[in-house]
Amino acid sequence: MTTSQNNDHLAGDFYTQNFAKTAKDGNLILNLGPQHPSTHGVLRVVVELDGEYVMRAEPILGYLHRMHEKMAEVKTAAQFIPNMGRVDYGHALGWNWAFVGAVEKLADIEVPERAEYVRVITCELNRIASHLLWWGAYLLDLGAFTPIMYAFDDREKVLDILQIPTGSRLTYSYFRIGGVAQDLNADCIRLIRAFIPWFRSRLPMYKDLVSDNIILRKRIEGIGVIEPDACRRFGATGPVARGSGINYDVRRATPYSMYPKLDFVVPTSELKDARGRYDVRMIEMEQSLRIIEQALDLMPEGEVLVKGAPKPSWKVPKGEAYFAVEGARGKIGAYVVSDGGKNIYRTKLRAPGFCNLSLFAEVSKGTILADAVAILGSLDLIIPEIDR
Amino acid sequence: MEALFNGLGALYLAKCDAAKTGQVFQAFLPPGSLVRAAERLLQDKYFLEDICAVDCVEGYVVVYHFDHFEAPGRLTLRVLVPHDAPTLPSIASVFDGAEWHERETRDFHGVLFTGNPNFIPLLIDPEMADCFPLRKEEKARAKAKDMLEAGEVIFVSPAFTLMTPEAPTEVKESSGDQPATA
Amino acid sequence: MIKQALNTMSDLWSLMVGLRVTKTYFLEPQVTVRYPWKAVSNIATYKGHLELVSAKSPGKPKCISCGMCALACPSNCLTVVKRKPPKPTPEEEQAMAEAKAKGEKPKDKTPKDPEKFLYDYTLCSLCGTCMENCPVGALAFTGSTYLAGYSRDDFHFDLVQVLKNQAGLEGVDASVAPEAGQSEA
């Protein structure tokens, strides 16, 4: 800047150069990430700034790409399940479910009722954990340091509960084709029952400390407005779509498992902005509690794994199947095509974050850099899921 | 639902069992009418779920999954492109989100989409972007009709044999109101 | 105008409310567990690395070397080395020849338990597939959460050896014992 050294070798990589080609003269091209506090992992966003205004932004992916779909090709169906826990560390059980559900659909395997309830309970607990993680990290993006500690205090309790049946705390590989790996024991159920009222009692604190705070409200109200039409064009789902007033929840739209029997509300917000998405997630946590409560009451005794569950040498029947579940970030889909071999011929994983993030370029246009960060956070990104 | 594909030169239309495959309708389209089909779907308020390719003996079957926010039911568009010239028109001008899905399909299978506004590698490092990890070897490829769900066939173009089972039983050759062949 | 002023006041009040929350927690006891001096109490359900379950006699694994675990493992971290059949004694040889002559299959006298059970913890994803596919229930997770080592080799175990060492160290807390065997991989 002040001295004219030859910095050509630092002038940028493929993506920066490609992006810079069409930048307006005199604008600043800023590289957010892949190592940046608010890109949640290794997302990279190249932005063109005019002063503090974002003229355009382009997310660049691939820094955490692990080619899960190739791994699915070289592993048997049952062997691929551990991978699903690693796709999305926030809501690992949602991914477990999507894949396992697709294979079950393909092979026409009936899952025992208790296992379905166990799936519902653990999946919803995991959703709470995921939303808490988002909540804390989002406030960190907005510059509040303390909420994440309180959120993690609660999240730890959820992880403690989930640790009992799954044996791990983050990258669960708990669902099996035809059921789940282990039943919820009495200890676990007792902890869940204790957690529900406790977490309910915590929610007012969240409201006092953060949701009602004037600084936060001013930060997230009116920014990142996403029209329902944009959700359609980009395929945004989950809280992002619901925050734009679209009443779409896979649990209700294409009911699966025991959700039709459970009473819960799909929250939507007409605000369409970051505040709308924030509110939707906060209400969703309460609704998850309701679901868990009911599921615990309705859960029958019985097996949690179907008799004759697939052995290692199991051959996946020919055909194709698509199964979608409502993840914490939106519609998680698994599309499997089998040629009748042990390994699934083609597995396509539909990541909700992938579609939600593709909105970012459009939504961030013309915002201030700080807002762009706030919008990025409000989309709730988990990079390993987006890159897969 | 068939009405959506009137005049698009659809090759194959079939109803599917949602409980079994998770989709309610599928259509094979010629590459040329893909963009028009996408436009109609957007008009009908469908949203794009994903785009992926399946490497079969006959070529790459590129699968577009669409769903609807208000009236859920997955609709699948499929296009067959040959192995030696895998080129398709991009629908990114209609469904903006398709841009990334198409780039991903290029990364994995090497299917090219003409008209994509920013057709650079998405997930794979640009320095090794021509390795196409999900392309299969000749021997490993399976036939599309063995794997893809035939469904309850509504219309099939006479020239279209990809999905025709060895013993064509349920194929109803419809006339008049059904779309003309490409 | 008045409404606006009231709104402003309530907005400012929300800042006070926030301070009240942090003040409350400031005065409340901490929830952190100071790790090296204290540990969390619920590691029993946590999946640590694998171990072989011993049969009735200590130090001898239940494992029958069928190899189902290695087959099922998604990350290829298990290798089961079967025992070679012992050299038959002359009487046995004779008996085998007789059996063969009668058309019977010779009885395999090879001990079922594995010679070596190699386990590469660096690859393991702790999914539990091996345990589920074991016909005799010879595998289990340890609760050994705090396993640490200096090199990659510290995580390559021969579980048979680990089990033997464990048996030799009876009376020692089971959650600590696996570490005793880890040096020999």
Place this chain on the structure above:
Amino acid sequence: MNAIPAELLRIIIGLVAVAVSVGLIGLVMVWVERKVAGHIQRRPGPFEVGPSGVLQPLCDALKLVGKQLFMPNGADPILFWLAPVLSFLPVLLLFLPLPVGDGIQTLDVNLGLLLILAFSGLAVLSVLLAGWASNNKYGLLGAARGVAQAVAYEIPLLLSVLAVAFVSGSLDLAQVVKLQGTWPWNWNIMTQPLAFLIYIVSALGETNRAPFDLPEAESELTAGFHTEYSGMGFGLFFLAEYANMVVVCSVATALFLGGWHGPVLPGPVWFVLKVSALMLLMVFARWTYPRVRFDQLLVINWKWLLPLAVANLLLTAFFVKLAQFA
């Protein structure tokens, strides 16, 4: 002839004392902040080094001193290293006219307030230089933010201080303190509550403390103007931030909270207590609130604080004049 060396001696002793105490206060404040933050977040904070971790900042300082000083490619070497020094030096001068107790003051000048306000304006220069000389885009953005913010918040700060000066009729801090009494109702905060509020908010803005820590907003600009600083370069910025906090809190104490006045306990103790209370408030604010956005920051200043400060000043002037006639 004799008087001048005595005065000089006083200043030198004062300067040394100030330099030592600023360093010490800086370290103590780092510890206090971390400890308070820890307790707010229900974790212990530093607890390993020394009793309750009091020696932790010292270890950190040692670590920072031992670190390699790194300068990015293309940075301006002179300005780059000048910036942290410039951020810390004026702070020493700011302590000179502060009356810690009755007659305990390094430099008794009748324009002490002016001296403080003038030198505190220097801090923004260091932010600007640091951001500009780093040859870093984040640094540049942080510097731009820092300058706009500091320039904006200086005005209401000045105006609120001026209101107190009107009431006291003096710019001499010792004089201002002396005019206040022992009990809270004798303090300026009773006559100038609005000015106090404006002063505190502006002081947060002026010292770049959360929720106004935009120049270093780490979730947007990584660390803003000091992104590229390592070792003691960063350490000086860090220390200057805490020292600045002490200064603004001390000035607030002297102006609004009766300075060293207080019952029973000796003056300096009261002074330290009052300053600590204010600092605790600042620390709490940091760990409670999210960061405001840049445009909001300026809106708060130009639309709220400035008109209020002007109105307050006019009102004060009016009443002061009225009192003179009465």
